[in-house]
Amino acid sequence: xxxxxxVKILILFCVIIGFHNLTYSQSASNIKGKVVDIDSNKEISxxxxxxxxxxxxxISDKNGNFIFPExxxxxxxxxxxxxxxxxxxxxxxxxxxxxxxxxxxxxxxIKNLNEFEIIKLSEKNNHPIKIESxxxxxxLKSPNQDIAKTxxxxxxxxxxxxxxxxxxxxxxxxxxxxxxxxxxxxxxxxGGCPNRMDPAISHVDINDVExxxxxxxxxxxxxxxxxxxxxxxxxxxxxxxxxxxTAVTAIKRFESNWNGNKDHLSIKxxxxxxxxxxxxxKSKYGNYKTGDGEEISSELDKYNYSTTAGFxxxxxxxxxxxxxRSYGRNISFPALPMDERTDDTKVYSLNYSGNFNNKTLKxxxxxxxxxxxxxxxxxxxxxxxxxxxxxxxxxxxxxxxRASTDLNIGKGNLIFGTDFENITKDGxxxxxxxxQPNLPVxxxxxxxxxxxxxxxxxxxxxxxxxxxxxxxxxxxxRNTASSNVLELNNxxxxxxxxxxxxxxxxxNFSFSAGANQNLSKEISVGFAFGRGVRxxxxxxxYIILLPIGYDDYDYLGNPELLPEANNELDLxxxxxxEKRGNAIFSTFFSYVSDYISAESVPPSIIKPQTAxxxxxxxxxxxxxxxLYGFEFSYSSPLINNFGFxxxxxxxxxxxxxxxxxxxxxxxxxxxxxxxxxxxxxxPPFESNLIAYYKFFDNxxxxxxxxxxxxxxxxxxxxxxxxxxxxxxxxxxxxxFKYNDNLQIITGVNNIFDKAYYEHLNRKIIGSSQALYExxxxxxxxxxxxx
Amino acid sequence: xxxxEKFDEEKxxxxxxxxxxxxxNVTYRDKNRTLIKKDISTSSAEDNWSYSFTCKQxxxxxxxxxxxxxxxxxxxxxxxxxxxxKQASSKYDTLxxxxxxxxxxx
Numbered sequence: 106x107x108x109x110x111x112v113k114i115l116i117l118f119c120v121i122i123g124f125h126n127l128t129y130s131q132s133a134s135n136i137k138g139k140v141v142d143i144d145s146n147k148e149i150s151x152x153x154x155x156x157x158x159x160x161x162x163x164i165s166d167k168n169g170n171f172i173f174p175e176x177x178x179x180x181x182x183x184x185x186x187x188x189x190x191x192x193x194x195x196x197x198x199x200x201x202x203x204x205x206x207x208x209x210x211x212x213x214x215i216k217n218l219n220e221f222e223i224i225k226l227s228e229k230n231n232h233p234i235k236i237e238s239x240x241x242x243x244x245l246k247s248p249n250q251d252i253a254k255t256x257x258x259x260x261x262x263x264x265x266x267x268x269x270x271x272x273x274x275x276x277x278x279x280x281x282x283x284x285x286x287x288x289x290x291x292x293x294x295x296g297g298c299p300n301r302m303d304p305a306i307s308h309v310d311i312n313d314v315e316x317x318x319x320x321x322x323x324x325x326x327x328x329x330x331x332x333x334x335x336x337x338x339x340x341x342x343x344x345x346x347x348x349x350x351t352a353v354t355a356i357k358r359f360e361s362n363w364n365g366n367k368d369h370l371s372i373k374x375x376x377x378x379x380x381x382x383x384x385x386x387k388s389k390y391g392n393y394k395t396g397d398g399e400e401i402s403s404e405l406d407k408y409n410y411s412t413t414a415g416f417x418x419x420x421x422x423x424x425x426x427x428x429x430r431s432y433g434r435n436i437s438f439p440a441l442p443m444d445e446r447t448d449d450t451k452v453y454s455l456n457y458s459g460n461f462n463n464k465t466l467k468x469x470x471x472x473x474x475x476x477x478x479x480x481x482x483x484x485x486x487x488x489x490x491x492x493x494x495x496x497x498x499x500x501x502x503x504x505x506x507r508a509s510t511d512l513n514i515g516k517g518n519l520i521f522g523t524d525f526e527n528i529t530k531d532g533x534x535x536x537x538x539x540x541q542p543n544l545p546v547x548x549x550x551x552x553x554x555x556x557x558x559x560x561x562x563x564x565x566x567x568x569x570x571x572x573x574x575x576x577x578x579x580x581x582x583r584n585t586a587s588s589n590v591l592e593l594n595n596x597x598x599x600x601x602x603x604x605x606x607x608x609x610x611x612x613n614f615s616f617s618a619g620a621n622q623n624l625s626k627e628i629s630v631g632f633a634f635g636r637g638v639r640x641x642x643x644x645x646x647y648i649i650l651l652p653i654g655y656d657d658y659d660y661l662g663n664p665e666l667l668p669e670a671n672n673e674l675d676l677x678x679x680x681x682x683e684k685r686g687n688a689i690f691s692t693f694f695s696y697v698s699d700y701i702s703a704e705s706v707p708p709s710i711i712k713p714q715t716a717x718x719x720x721x722x723x724x725x726x727x728x729x730x731x732l733y734g735f736e737f738s739y740s741s742p743l744i745n746n747f748g749f750x751x752x753x754x755x756x757x758x759x760x761x762x763x764x765x766x767x768x769x770x771x772x773x774x775x776x777x778x779x780x781x782x783x784x785x786x787x788p789p790f791e792s793n794l795i796a797y798y799k800f801f802d803n804x805x806x807x808x809x810x811x812x813x814x815x816x817x818x819x820x821x822x823x824x825x826x827x828x829x830x831x832x833x834x835x836x837x838x839x840x841f842k843y844n845d846n847l848q849i850i851t852g853v854n855n856i857f858d859k860a861y862y863e864h865l866n867r868k869i870i871g872s873s874q875a876l877y878e879x880x881x882x883x884x885x886x887x888x889x890x891x
Numbered sequence: 892x893x894x895x896e897k898f899d900e901e902k903x904x905x906x907x908x909x910x911x912x913x914x915x916n917v918t919y920r921d922k923n924r925t926l927i928k929k930d931i932s933t934s935s936a937e938d939n940w941s942y943s944f945t946c947k948q949x950x951x952x953x954x955x956x957x958x959x960x961x962x963x964x965x966x967x968x969x970x971x972x973x974x975x976x977k978q979a980s981s982k983y984d985t986l987x988x989x990x991x992x993x994x995x996x997x
Contacts, residue, residue: 485949539951543918544918544955
């Protein structure tokens with residue numbers, strides 16, 4: 106026994122020594138220096154110095170001194186920037202074990218002061234694979250005004266369309282609550298509609314967004330439970346100017362085809378002590394026509410206003426309060442049994458951010474929020490409302506907080522924190538039998554005071570070892586849920602279905618580890634492995650009979666569901682060359698255990714409540730499914746003002762043992778087992794090309810885009826999917842910056858007026874015809890800045 | 892839930908029952924969305940019954956009637972902004988209600 110213990114200690118000792126040597130045995134060169142004013146020769150503090158290709162940043166101290174320790178030998182570019190000085194770039198070479206001492210002279214450039222503003226974004230991410238992002242400039246140029254639709258420009262992201270707006274993102278085959286959609290890194294919204302006609306992402310207007318971050322895989326665990334990836338929508342923040350200053354932005358957008366009008370007005374201002382932003386948007390769109398001239402009911406009327414105000418009680422400490430309200434009116438969803446009649450959403454948040462910048466404590470962030478959605482929908486524009494008018498009223502609330510601390514631990518960075526989320530949901534459906542004597546009305550619960558609470562603690566540690574960045578993260582969630590008894594009565598009040606076993610509690614452990622290593626100046630590799638665990642959501646646990654799937658079934662919640670776990674492996678290869686361009690290839694494999702799916706329930710147990718469905722499906726856990734795929738993207742260098750970007754991606758998902766139900770005369774009459782049936786709602790292979798040319802010092806940039814989508818032959822038979830034809834569509838846009846006050850973006854989407862639909866588009870309700878995409882759309886965005 | 896929201900356009904709705912000389916029982920949904928039942932007496936087929944109110948798009952309108960005299964007949968109509976929205980009629984049938992209903996179109 107003693108010997109065994111000793112052997113273990115010896116092995117552990119060797120590992121530690123080996124690890125230590127790995128860390129510190131590399132040669133160590135240093136770059137240090139001083140930054141001074143070229144005229145006065147005075148030292149300049151707070152100069153930002155970026156060293157590339159390492160992309161490491163340091164800031165000069167009060168004596169103008171800076172240092173980059175432990176640099177490998179080689180050629181580097183140093184960029185010096187300061188608010189009051191012109192930028193300076195220095196190219197240097199350093200040998201092994203050399204300490205290079207520099208003296209850098211900067212020329213004063215006061216006029217930059219007026220242009221300078223700090224926009225506080227989310228904390229720095231140490232994600233083991235590439236974080237993709239969409240900036241406000243890209244959003245402004247986007248041919249689509251739906252936030253989720255703009256995500257489609259990124260590889261392996263698609264959307265589920267059910268109407269003209271509020272599309273729902275799908276990333277690497279993961280969708281709905283398998284994705285963590287968060288606002289400002291911590292605020293959440295629980296949509297009202299069980300059919301996700303108002304997913305969380307639809308409650309934010311595109312013109313209020315500063316940036317969208319996309320973190321694929323179950324690796325970023327600090328934003329809450331993460332199963333398949335994070336979409337972090339960062340809203341525009343008030344500026345911190347040195348002197349009080351205000352700015353006004355007005356945007357007018359028009360889209361042909363569906364006579365779409367969209368207006369935006371925002372006013373922001375402040376100084377280093379106080380700041381604010383006020384913003385409002387209004388959108389009104391009609392029905393659109395497809396490429397073959399068919400009119401699709403897609404009208405929408407949305408408006409919202411929001412404000413954020415904050416102050417800095419001390420330098421580097423900020424407290425802000427945000428409030429927003431958004432409204433949707435008469436929004437058509439031809440692929441759903443109901444349309445949105447009204448949607449009133451409130452979002453409040455209180456934020457604190459403190460930058461300490463001392464030896465150990467870097468930053469503390471705290472955020473508390475409350476969101477509430479009042480959602481009303483009905484079937485009054487459906488043909489079956491001639492006999493039964495159904496009106497659903499749903500209230501969904503979400504309350505939570507997130508607190509995190511950012512520390513310097515040794516040579517690494519440690520983030521730890523806690524978050525909490527409490528979702529409550531209650532909803533009714535009233536059915537008016539309008540052709541029957543005395544107008545009988547049946548009330549059914551969709552959710553009956555259901556709630557889910559999730560308390561989590563998380564930590565993330567990252568450290569750089571020479572050419573290697575390592576990131577580890579862990580997360581522990583305690584998830585509890587309950588509801589009133591799941592009950593469905595007939596017209597006489599007699600129970601047709603009763604389930605009183607509604608409580609569930611889970612403790613979920615998630616973790617991830619990843620590494621990035623620079624193999625050379627141009628090539629780097631990344632590797633990540635993670636396990637993200639997600640407890641069942643409100644719909645999967647407690648929905649009481651609604652047709653919410655792609656197939657024609659009423660769905661029934663299952664409070665006994667287990668959490669599903671995504672065990673994912675990612676590999677990434679990056680190539681970066683100033684002359685040849687940048688390329689990234691990444692591939693992933695996900696093994697999902699206890700995958701949440703659904704199986705048919707015999708009518709002897711429960712009968713469907715929707716006229717046109719064939720039966721009832723109840724949510725269940727499958728043993729496992731797996732998904733895999735790749736993404737490739739390439740950005741060319743700018744040669745003679747011409748450049749292009751191309752990407753390609755595919756995801757495949759497999760259910761090793763799926764059940765297909767045999768339907769005859771609109772009833773389930775049998776079933777068969779399918780081996781290796783593709784998972785439902787997985788998009789096919791897709792490739793995008795964007796080519797652009799920069800005229801007149803970037804003031805005019807025409808851009809041509811081509812989108813190629815292959816036919817989807819891998820469709821789920823178990824979920825009654827069908828083959829989808831491939832298509833190619835082309836678009837064109839031109840960005841014209843007249844001056845600092847006026848910018849015009851105009852373009853054409855679907856130039857050749859192609860009639861097509863995506864594999865993920867739902868079917869028009871009551872038919873087998875897919876919902877087609879809009880035909881040709883000419884759009885113009887006028888942007889005024891004062 | 893209120894089907895009549897302020898963003899929806901107001902409509903003038905009329906229920907009209909005609910051509911029934913024997914009297915009838917009527918059930919209708921009024922402006923407060925309450926179901927009202929009334930016995931109506933008529934002395935000739937020219938005696939019409941009507942009820943008018945304002946409503947908004949999306950509201951449910953409902954009127955249903957039955958008569959007692961097997962030799963009688965009835966015509967039930969819903970008018971929206973003085974235009975015929977829906978109608979139904981019955982002759983020599985005292986067993987079945989004549990029901991006209993729907994939602995005011997958006």
